[in-house]
Amino acid sequence: DAGITQSPRYKITETGRQVTLMCHQTWSHSYMFWYRQDLGHGLRLIYYSAAADITDKGEVPDGYVVSRSKTENFPLTLESATRSQTSVYFCASSSGGNNEQFFGPGTRLTVL
Amino acid sequence: GESVGLHLPTLSVQEGDNSIINCAYSNSASDYFIWYKQESGKGPQFIIDIRSNMDKRQGQRVTVLLNKTVKHLSLQIAATQPGDSAVYFCAENGLKGGADGLTFGKGTHLIIQP
Numbered sequence: 101d102a103g104i105t106q107s108p109r110y111k112i113t114e115t116g117r118q119v120t121l122m123c124h125q126t127w128s129h130s131y132m133f134w135y136r137q138d139l140g141h142g143l144r145l146i147y148y149s150a151a152a153d154i155t156d157k158g159e160v161p162d163g164y165v166v167s168r169s170k171t172e173n174f175p176l177t178l179e180s181a182t183r184s185q186t187s188v189y190f191c192a193s194s195s196g197g198n199n200e201q202f203f204g205p206g207t208r209l210t211v212l
Numbered sequence: 213g214e215s216v217g218l219h220l221p222t223l224s225v226q227e228g229d230n231s232i233i234n235c236a237y238s239n240s241a242s243d244y245f246i247w248y249k250q251e252s253g254k255g256p257q258f259i260i261d262i263r264s265n266m267d268k269r270q271g272q273r274v275t276v277l278l279n280k281t282v283k284h285l286s287l288q289i290a291a292t293q294p295g296d297s298a299v300y301f302c303a304e305n306g307l308k309g310g311a312d313g314l315t316f317g318k319g320t321h322l323i324i325q326p
Contacts, residue, residue, distance in 0.1 A: 133313045135313070140318075141318075142301065142316045142317060142318045142319055143256070143301070143303075143314075143316040144316075145313040145314070145315075148313050158313055190255050190256070192255075192313075198243075198244050198305055200246060200258050200261055201246075201258075201313075201314060202258070203248075203255035203256045203257070204255050205254060205255050206253075206254070206255050
């Protein structure tokens with residue numbers, strides 16, 4: 101049982117480039133989430149999705165785009181990366197909006 | 213805005229002692245709370261949760277207490293072990309009743325002294 105996976109685990113890119121972080125879950129959870137984790141800010145919600153083709157903004161959505169064409173995948177795209185987007189990104193999923201969330205291992209992104 | 217916070221950033225305890233990690237929340241509309249454990253280089257891992265219709269919930273070596281009167285949440289870890297060293301986050305289900313993800317506190321780093 102693979103659970104929830106993220107790829108790549110580490111990524112270095114340059115300012116202005118487009119970057120896509122992948123998230124895949126094998127539980128058929130309806131809800132999926134993207135968080136970023138920074139020192140001093142803890143975990144902050146970027147975007148979430150309640151089901152395929154349904155997405156909504158979280159606390160810090162600017163500069164990010166998401167899609168959910170399939171239930172199991174929830175990619176996060178930085179259309180034009182900025183240094184302020186250097187962070188650790190976590191994907192999570194849950195069976196309901198008010199249920200426990202399961203987190204992936206994270207992607208450490210560095211924007212030079 | 214309302215947010216979840218923690219009283220102490222670092223807690224150091226002796227191996228074998230009990231640990232208590234505290235969390236204060238200000239969103240009176242939150243009805244679901246979770247404690248997560250995050251080890252270095254890993255994603256947060258669920259420990260225990262509690263809904264607002266309960267005051268206490270026990271798991272294996274862990275207990276969560278919820279005091280809605282003073283908006284306080286605590287995590288008690290019995291007989292602390294070296295493997296308990298991690299950052300612990302409390303989280304609440306936010307203003308919209310859970311559909312918009314969780315709001316996390318800043319975290320408490322639990323250090324186990326041998």
